[in-house]
Amino acid sequence: MKVTVVGDLLLDVDINGTSTRLSPDAPVPVVDVAGVRRRAGGAGLVATLLMRDGHEVTLVTAVSDDDGASHLRRALSGVELLAGAPLAPTPTKTRVRIGSHPMVRFDEGCSPAPSPDCTQEMRAAIESAEVVVVADYGRGITFNPDIRAALAGAARRVPVVWDPHPSGSQPVAGVAVVTPNNAEAQALAKAAGLDPAGKDVPESGRQLLKLWGSNAVLVTRGEAGAVLVQAGGSVSVPAPRTAVDDPCGAGDRLAGSLAVYLGLGLGLPEAATRAVADASAFLAEGGAASLILDTDAMEEQKDAAPGPASVVELFGNQPNRPDGVRLAEEVRAKGGTVVATGGCFDLLHAGHARTLAAAREMGDCLIVCLNSDQSVRRLKGVHRPIVSEEDRAELLLALSCVDAVVVFDEDTPEDCLELVRPDIWVKGGDYQPDELPEARLLAGWGGQCVTVPFHPARSTSGLAEALAKVG
The missing domain is CATH 3.40.50.620 (HUPs)
Incomplete structure (x- = not known):
């Protein structure tokens, strides 16, 4: 399937290690670093997962020209990358883990940035897609008026799944489904001056459905699954029971799978059920942290002892x-x-x-x-x-x-x-x-x-x- 992913590109860095002592300078653990892994995050993770599924993927985004961008380009080998004017620095999220336990995360350059330019090739990729996934991480790509116009046109022809962000832009009207998590739904409703009625998920979904003019809103709720809200009402979508160490990447897996299932012709309730199951299975396998997508890391893995592959x-x-x-x-x-x-x-x-x-x-x-x-x-x-x-x-x-x-x-x-x-x-x-x-x-x-x-x-x-x- 020909899939175009539109969104903000992040560099995810995982620092993994062990700890057996506290620092003499402060009562904090000393982490003995066992390995550093870099992978494409944000819209890059969506694109990579879809590519691994065997789809023809084009990523419409903005790429910097710093060292972080070079890691991203290697990690995205196999994805057609169409980027506007370079943005600096590369937004980077660095997670430190002891074993499978997250200790701390550092964010660099993740604040909103000026909207990048849009080239003719970027617009053509949106216009020719069989399905579109918008992975908005609040960095500015979805504010570009030309990109928004192309997305609005695509929404009239093919399924468009929009994964929103509180710092991002409002989805264009007519998209097939918007996929905020519960916290994002509450924040987006409040930012729009709506009353989300406490933590009433169907009500916040209904208000956002009306605000955005989308065909549906799928509010995800972690291990509780999701709630699908359409004009005719709402329905709960349960998630399979899954042991989760790190939920990172679940929303990206869900949005990509949902778009593909809609592109294959499934109805929205069935597509949502399968996408939630895919996200749960992805987390059960270790989620985003289990992926080795940087070519440097791939070389390290190639030289390592045989293991699960x-x-x-x-x-x-x-x-x-x-x-x-x-x-x-x-x-x-x-x-x-x-x-x-x-x-x-x-x-x-x-x-x-x-x-x-x-x-x-x-x-x-x-x-x-x-x-x-x-x-x-x-x-x-x-x-x-x-x-x-x-x-x-x-x-x-x-x-x-x-x-x-x-x-x-x-x-x-x-x-x-x-x-x-x-x-x-x-x-x-x-x-x-x-x-x-x-x-x-x-x-x-x-x-x-x-x-x-x-x-x-x-x-x-x-x-x-x-x-x-x-x-």
């Missing part, structure tokens, strides 16, 4: 379905059933083909979660795989029953499954479905595990031994 490459079987994640979204949006299975699939044989064909019969698409070469090597030994991941993926996609292949680098498919979120997970074997380690994970979004019969005397190891004898 994200999907490394995506393959699709059809031109209009560039990857398995997007295919899953499209099938679900149409009410279809997403089926997935996984494995190494080294030396494809008849047992594989029968399992894959049986899995495809269970739903409307089949996505194969494929172990990468490094993953296979760790699981099977230094002499495996026999066939490279690129060739294994190509062979699988040559089968009519396989619609997409997602290659993952970790030892188990859990992170991959979190991205694809299949309705049915299929494994070959003679064990009970509820005994599968993935069963609890799938139950979290209402999915189920299914097993298909194991075909004896058909295995990659047996085939490899037979080929060795022939050689």
Whole structure:
């Protein structure tokens, strides 16, 4: 999907460490720094998350020309960056953590700034988008009259999701939904001279709905979920129970997911429910702090010992379905059933083909979660795989029953499954479905595990031994 993100770019810096003593100068902990991670924040985080989901993303923003901006440009590799006149300094939020516990945050250059220029390319990116996300962090980008005019025009054609800020501008009329959190809704209502009636979320949402002229207001409430307010009334959107260490990035994940679901044609209540679930899942995985998006940090991670990693490459079987994640979204949006299975699939044989064909019969698409070469090597030994991941993926996609292949680098498919979120997970074997380690994970979004019969005397190891004898 072609998504344009409009908003203010921030640099987020995470300083992580341990503490075992107090400072002799003052009764404060001494933090032994273990690592520093820099990542794109604000509109940059929204754009990055959407890019990782497989969408074509353009970011309309303002970028400075200082050292912070160089980190942002590296972190945003893969996102088309269209920026107005440079603004200095780069707004930076630095968080210090001991373990997973936040200790302090320093904000630099985060006050409102003059509105940047708007180029023709920036306006064209808004005008050509399939969906638009506005991530207003109060730095001035949404005050530009040309950008506002382009956003107003986009709101008449495509879904526009506007994530507001108390120091930002008022959303343009006609946007699909505005997504303040509860505190922002109260502050925005008071700033407009309205009476938000204490902490009555539906009432503040109704007043803001009228003030902004939007189609809906989705007031988020953290672990309590959200309240969706439309002209016909309000409805609560519950959030899945999630253990949260740091809520940073939840609003960005929600706004991006909400825009995509609306762009896929889902109704607003269903889109809001899924977006809240996505935000909860994002926090359960560690939220923004779990992302390593700066290329310097990526190099550090590459040299580190193997550990949990994200999907490394995506393959699709059809031109209009560039990857398995997007295919899953499209099938679900149409009410279809997403089926997935996984494995190494080294030396494809008849047992594989029968399992894959049986899995495809269970739903409307089949996505194969494929172990990468490094993953296979760790699981099977230094002499495996026999066939490279690129060739294994190509062979699988040559089968009519396989619609997409997602290659993952970790030892188990859990992170991959979190991205694809299949309705049915299929494994070959003679064990009970509820005994599968993935069963609890799938139950979290209402999915189920299914097993298909194991075909004896058909295995990659047996085939490899037979080929060795022939050689």
